[in-house]
Amino acid sequence: GTFDIGMIGLAVMGRSLALNMADKGFRVAGYNRSREVTEAMVKEYPHDNFTPFYDLREFVEALARPRKVMLMIKAGGAVDAVIGQLTELLEEGDIILDGGNSFFEDTRRRYEALKEKGIRYFGVGISGGEEGARRGPSIMPGGEKEAYEQIRPVLEKIAAYAEGEPCCTYIGPDGAGHYVKMVHNGIEYADMQLIAEAYILLKSVAGYTNAELGDIFEEWNQGELKSYLIGITADIFREKDDFEAGELLDYIVDSAAQKGTGRWASIESMKQGVDISMITAACNARILSNHTELRKKAAGLLSGPEPVKAENRELFKNQVRDALYAAKIAAYAQGFDLMRDASKKYGWNLDLGKIASIFRAGCIIQAVFLNDITEAYRKNPELDNLMLDEFFRNRLEECQGGLRHAAAEGIRSGLPLPAMTEALSYFDAFRGGYTGANLIQAQRDCFGAHTFERTDREGTFHHDWGKRN
Numbered sequence: 110g111t112f113d114i115g116m117i118g119l120a121v122m123g124r125s126l127a128l129n130m131a132d133k134g135f136r137v138a139g140y141n142r143s144r145e146v147t148e149a150m151v152k153e154y155p156h157d158n159f160t161p162f163y164d165l166r167e168f169v170e171a172l173a174r175p176r177k178v179m180l181m182i183k184a185g186g187a188v189d190a191v192i193g194q195l196t197e198l199l200e201e202g203d204i205i206l207d208g209g210n211s212f213f214e215d216t217r218r219r220y221e222a223l224k225e226k227g228i229r230y231f232g233v234g235i236s237g238g239e240e241g242a243r244r245g246p247s248i249m250p251g252g253e254k255e256a257y258e259q260i261r262p263v264l265e266k267i268a269a270y271a272e273g274e275p276c277c278t279y280i281g282p283d284g285a286g287h288y289v290k291m292v293h294n295g296i297e298y299a300d301m302q303l304i305a306e307a308y309i310l311l312k313s314v315a316g317y318t319n320a321e322l323g324d325i326f327e328e329w330n331q332g333e334l335k336s337y338l339i340g341i342t343a344d345i346f347r348e349k350d351d352f353e354a355g356e357l358l359d360y361i362v363d364s365a366a367q368k369g370t371g372r373w374a375s376i377e378s379m380k381q382g383v384d385i386s387m388i389t390a391a392c393n394a395r396i397l398s399n400h401t402e403l404r405k406k407a408a409g410l411l412s413g414p415e416p417v418k419a420e421n422r423e424l425f426k427n428q429v430r431d432a433l434y435a436a437k438i439a440a441y442a443q444g445f446d447l448m449r450d451a452s453k454k455y456g457w458n459l460d461l462g463k464i465a466s467i468f469r470a471g472c473i474i475q476a477v478f479l480n481d482i483t484e485a486y487r488k489n490p491e492l493d494n495l496m497l498d499e500f501f502r503n504r505l506e507e508c509q510g511g512l513r514h515a516a517a518e519g520i521r522s523g524l525p526l527p528a529m530t531e532a533l534s535y536f537d538a539f540r541g542g543y544t545g546a547n548l549i550q551a552q553r554d555c556f557g558a559h560t561f562e563r564t565d566r567e568g569t570f571h572h573d574w575g576k577r578n
């Protein structure tokens with residue numbers, strides 16, 4: 110065969126990626142389980158470099174060797190099913206790329222199973238939704254390093270570009286790419302939650318209107334908070350409603366959905382023993398928001414304080430800005446800590462600075478802030494935690510006052526600020542030198558003889574608690 114690459118799954122994401130590849134001059138073969146989807150695609154989006162196939166064998170035979178097949182299908186059993194069909198048709202040395210949101214443990218399993226058959230398997234994290242897929246996403250490929258050279262030309266050409274560099278880099282073996290995508294999504298949840306908290310603070314405590322909020326976020330988007338999410342948020346505040354007077358935002362139900370990849374990060378963090386409390390808080394905030402009926406009932410039964418009124422709105426606005434920035438540092442510190450731990454646990458040798466740099470464009474968390482993360486790891490690749498980097502240390506020094514103040518006003522006003530308050534707890538537990546865990550160890554030894562260590566002498570101790578009585 111002669112086709113550069115084959116795409117299986119021509120729903121929104123697969124179609125967009127296939128067309129992106131075709132635009133970049135690659136000859137793409139396409140296949141979809143349901144024929145109608147393929148037919149609809151070629152009718153609506155005809156492209157000289159894209160050829161549809163309706164038979165999987167013919168599709169595979171049309172590909173140049175080593176064959177490269179990308180799957181862009183529903184994650185889970187569908188991926189195993191299609192891999193099963195493909196392994197009958199592929200040969201040793203051929204490459205399968207899974208571009209969907211697969212769970213990284215599934216990718217690890219598939220990678221090992223296919224390795225035995227001589228097929229090279231890549232779990233490729235792709236971020237940026239439909240628009241990213243069509244115009245240039247952030248791409249996180251994980252698999253066999255030598256085989257990466259075979260797929261590098263396609264992936265790097267279709268990726269987003271930041272300052273002339275592709276937002277695509279080899280991440281690491283087996284499940285590393287999907288793992289990093291999972292953490293990206295977790296960070297995305299925390300980022301969005303923090304912005305929502307800044308919103309309710311500015312709205313409730315300082316009484317800013319949507320129009321004013323639009324201006325504030327636009328102003329913030331000129332500086333160090335400049336990011337895709339802050340930018341779209343500024344526009345969202347100004348978007349007029351189609352049906353009623355005022356802005357659409359005010360008519361949207363207060364309940365946030367999720368597809369679950371952010372939640373995976375939270376679950377993994379618990380298994381690994383890494384604190385990503387802000388990501389977990391962001392997951393929980395969405396979960397509780399979904400209980401709309403129960404919350405309506407509770408609102409009638411449980412009271413809280415009236416919102417305090419900011420005496421100096423301008424000052425408060427700047428405190429919220431600092432709060433957002435300081436808490437964002439903590440959220441990224443947690444997410445990158447999770448990747449650092451996984452890198453050691455799975456032997457992935459992740460380049461965290463490079464990973465930050467491929468998030469600079471194409472994906473939801475793209476932000477100028479990522480340059481500072483890359484720089485922190487460039488200065489010290491062994492950095493234990495982002496909050497210990499000199500630049501971030503200084504910024505935390507300057508912004509923590511704002512975070513404390515804004516969070517305190519929110520607490521006094523009865524506003525839920527799960528991510529900001531977790532940021533503070535994390536920061537203070539991390540830097541304070543004392544957390545009260547001595548009491549917990551005492552309790553554990555008291556009820557379960559779990560032993561404890563002492564501050565003043567070596568060894569493990571058990572005390573016969575309550576002997577006094």
Ligand code: NDP
Pocket residue numbers: 117118119120121122123141142143144146181182183184186187188190191208209210211235236237238239
């Ligand atoms: P969907 O997740 O809705 O999946 C639909 C596609 O999967 C169709 O092509 C469908 O074929 C195929 N499929 C489902 N089950 C099977 C099966 N048993 N055998 C063969 N094919 C099957 O499509 P999306 O384009 O939204 O997403 C594709 C992947 O990309 C998913 O893993 C998603 O999580 C991920 N992703 C999505 C993003 C987004 O913004 N949507 C962003 C980043 C990643 P058929 O037409 O025959 O039903």
